[in-house]
Amino acid sequence: MTENVIELHDATIMQEQQAVLQGVTFSLEKGAFCYLVGRTGSGKSSLLKTLYADLPLQSGMGTVAGFPLPKLPATKVPYLRRRLGIVFQDFQLLSDRTVAENLLFVLNATGWKGKAQKQQRVSDVLTQVGLNSAANRMPHRLSGGEQQRVVIARAMLNEPVLLLADEPTGNLDPEVSDSIMRLFAEINNAGTAILMATHNFQLLEKYPHRVLTCKDGELLDSTRQPQ
Template identity: 80%
Template sequence: MQETQAVLQDVTFSLEKGEFAYLVGRTGAGKSSLLKTLYADLPLGGGTGTVAGYGLARLRTSEVPYLRRKLGIVFQDFQLLSDRTVAENLLFVLGATGWKGKVRKQQRVQEVLMRVGLSQVTNRLPHRLSGGEQQRVVIARALLNEPLLLLADEPTGNLDPEVADGIMQLFREINYAGTTVLMATHNFQLIKDYPHRVLTCRDGQLLDSNPAVSS
């Protein structure tokens, strides 16, 4: 039987409330695996970890949905339901996370779409939107439950530079409003233009540009 080896080992870091950090590294270095561990899509291989008040080491399957309600997750490939309008995509998530009341849910959908500058696309299907607009819908979806932590996996990877810059401005606004952001990216121009703490996956380790924070 082949022994599996962890992509990252001896990882130690913490993010403070309201902090913004980038997660960088070559393809296969462990960025996505680290994010998936934080939202409990992959098990914690050892040690301890706490996300939004939930201990990852002893997290029960039944607790995973409650952890994820405190997180916003933004994927590069959008993962929108293609046969449902923008509003229906967002209403589906609200229903799945326990929201009650038709009017209340519709109001919340309008609030998050307005926040990302898309209040006019409510009744459009995803394929009728540009890539940048689809990514803004994904960010709106991630904001529905007012997350403590926003995890973004290459959110500008498929977007041209001007659109990527607009998405980055949106992340900054969300961060300024008090949400902690951890963003995996290959876009070093964004890091240069919007400098923040950088966590680097390299050779099985996580290197921190601000080591005093992680100790």
């Protein structure tokens, strides 16, 4: 049997005490790539936040990377997130630290030991995203596309089984967006599942994959019904 990195069954996705999506049932297999689309306010970000336990799953069943979401104790949330990579649109890099220091901060926070091992891991992920030469640069000295590559490198530090990306190309021009999509394809081909929220329908046409659509309080699945 193929292992699923996400399984939701009859889940209700909440945002500020309001149900934004109801009856959400879908699974994502290990190594799969899937888009998440829908209008602003339709529930995309709330669904992603539920998957990485920033919002509680109060109704329905769900597991992510083997962790059950209902009643997941706060002490277990960091262990769930170590199995995930999370890529935000607004980068959230520490502005007072170099690229390498940003990545070391995450390794220290997630319990890595040994200076040499940590430095090697930083070098490995920066090489993976094509930015090994930027290790000692400050984030503000990088272009938007380079900063997003650092964010992706940060997300890959703990070798996640699942990458959750919230509008990762939203602030980037088309050429840079293409380069980010090619990087995602390499990461996906190496075995990491990706769920990517986007407004960019040109990307969906150029790099076709399964599409989940948040619409009228429901989650529609391109593999189950026409969009």
